[in-house]
Amino acid sequence: MTLENAVITVEKQIGPGVSVHIxxxxxxxxxxxxxxxxxLFDWDTSxxxxxxVRLARGRMAAGETQFQYDFTDAL
Numbered sequence: 001m002t003l004e005n006a007v008i009t010v011e012k013q014i015g016p017g018v019s020v021h022i023x024x025x026x027x028x029x030x031x032x033x034x035x036x037x038x039x040l041f042d043w044d045t046s047x048x049x050x051x052x053v054r055l056a057r058g059r060m061a062a063g064e065t066q067f068q069y070d071f072t073d074a075l
Contacts (some may be wrong), residue, residue, distance in 0.1 A: 021068050
C-alpha cells in the first residue's frame, strides 16, 4: 500500500445541467494492489469544497449553470 500526495479537479453536478469544477484540490491517494484507489481530503479541504459548492448553489439561483473555481481562489 502506498500513500501519494496529489492535486486533482473535483467535478460535481448540483442540479440538472448545472456543474461545478474546482481545480487544484490537494488530496492524498491511497493505492493498494488489486483494489480501487481511495482519495482522502483533510477536514479543512472538505470544508472549503463545501463552501465553494454552497457558493455555486447561491449563484445557480440567479440562472448560472457552469461554475469554474480554483481551490486557491478567494471566496
